[in-house]
Amino acid sequence: MSGADDRATGTRAVFGWDVGGAHVKVSIADAAGTLVDVAQWACPLWQGLAHLERVVDEVLVRWPDAGAQGSRHAVTMTGEMVDLFADREQGVRVLVQTLAARLGDAVRFFAGWHGWLTPADAIVRWRAVASANWLATSQWVATRRPHALLIDIGSTTTDVVPIVDAQVVARGANDAARLATGELVYQGVVRTPLCGVAHRIAFRGETTGVMNEWFATSADIYRLTGELWPPHDQHPSADNGPKTVDASCARLARMIGRDAADASTDEWRAFAQTWRLEQLRTIGATVAQVRDAHPALADAPLVGAGCGRFLVAELARRMGRAYVDFSELAGGVCSASAHADTHELNEWIATCAPSVAVALLMAADAAPGASETRAAEAEPARVA
Numbered sequence: 075m076s077g078a079d080d081r082a083t084g085t086r087a088v089f090g091w092d093v094g095g096a097h098v099k100v101s102i103a104d105a106a107g108t109l110v111d112v113a114q115w116a117c118p119l120w121q122g123l124a125h126l127e128r129v130v131d132e133v134l135v136r137w138p139d140a141g142a143q144g145s146r147h148a149v150t151m152t153g154e155m156v157d158l159f160a161d162r163e164q165g166v167r168v169l170v171q172t173l174a175a176r177l178g179d180a181v182r183f184f185a186g187w188h189g190w191l192t193p194a195d196a197i198v199r200w201r202a203v204a205s206a207n208w209l210a211t212s213q214w215v216a217t218r219r220p221h222a223l224l225i226d227i228g229s230t231t232t233d234v235v236p237i238v239d240a241q242v243v244a245r246g247a248n249d250a251a252r253l254a255t256g257e258l259v260y261q262g263v264v265r266t267p268l269c270g271v272a273h274r275i276a277f278r279g280e281t282t283g284v285m286n287e288w289f290a291t292s293a294d295i296y297r298l299t300g301e302l303w304p305p306h307d308q309h310p311s312a313d314n315g316p317k318t319v320d321a322s323c324a325r326l327a328r329m330i331g332r333d334a335a336d337a338s339t340d341e342w343r344a345f346a347q348t349w350r351l352e353q354l355r356t357i358g359a360t361v362a363q364v365r366d367a368h369p370a371l372a373d374a375p376l377v378g379a380g381c382g383r384f385l386v387a388e389l390a391r392r393m394g395r396a397y398v399d400f401s402e403l404a405g406g407v408c409s410a411s412a413h414a415d416t417h418e419l420n421e422w423i424a425t426c427a428p429s430v431a432v433a434l435l436m437a438a439d440a441a442p443g444a445s446e447t448r449a450a451e452a453e454p455a456r457v458a
């Protein structure tokens with residue numbers, strides 16, 4: 075995507091950061107709370123902090139105002155979980171220190187019910203900062219849809235977050251608890267190894283075992299179904315080979331001990347649809363688990379976010395629910411003319427939902443620094 079109009083990125087703009095283990099997403103909201111621009115960078119953080127430093131450099135080139143004195147930065151993260159770090163506490167500390175050193179002491183970290191934290195406070199309250207991006211997205215969605223199931227399907231994971239009476243009522247507050255409640259599932263549309271999608275799969279009328287090897291990823295499925303938007307396909311393929319239809323066919327074939335020449339391209343495309351169905355079933359089961367825990371959401375719409383939200387739209391059709399796209403709630407950006415088309419614009423807004431959310435939440439906060447001097451806010455009621 076092209077950069078934002080310089081006139082729209084003054085020093086009162088808010089730069090919203092979502093620092094993940096595989097990508098960094100950055101969004102800009104102006105002082106009026108209007109989106110200005112959105113972008114994503116691949117950042118394989120597990121390979122070293124140099125990747126994050128590179129992304130920060132590229133952000134500052136794209137938006138020089140991000141480095142200006144007085145610029146505001148709102149950060150959420152999941153990258154503390156990567157195995158570059160000994161544990162999550164170290165991960166939060168290193169990421170906070172790195173970003174504060176690059177962006178200045180005015181950077182603030184999203185801590186959910188605790189508000190915006192200074193770097194020093196974020197290190198102390200690291201548990202509130204760790205992997206809180208889902209909460210940022212859902213808190214912002216709750217300001218637009220008081221009853222909804224937010225489903226964010228990204229490159230690697232899926233978040234399923236219940237919203238009732240404009241409150242986030244998730245039963246889990248961290249990754250461990252959310253994995254148990256079904257509010258977090260490690261299924262995504264780009265990086266998920268196919269051996270993590272199904273152990274047995276149908277091919278040519280027979281059910282066969284799946285090789286428990288990293289021979290193919292979910293990106294191969296959605297390249298063949300035509301649903302993966304190429305700009306979202308930012309990481310190497312499983313074999314570091316081409317990201318083409320033929321190469322994806324070969325990788326899918328390898329998962330069941332075959333070669334691409336053993337079937338036609340049409341058969342491999344049909345096989346990709348079978349994998350798609352398996353992943354949809356897995357995600358659908360977790361959605362049902364969360365939905366059933368909240369009777370008030372019996373008829374609530376599904377709000378879709380993430381690069382895999384096309385699966386959320388499919389789930390909504392299967393469940394007979396209304397579907398609302400996150401990009402519709404965010405309302406576009408004021409520099410829309412800088413983007414190639416509306417589709418591109420909406421893709422980036424929805425894909426970068428947590429970064430959009432923290433930018434808009436901070437922009438809407440009448441006193442962004444107020445939480446630094448007050449006691450932690452009482453946590454809203456949540457289902458036990």
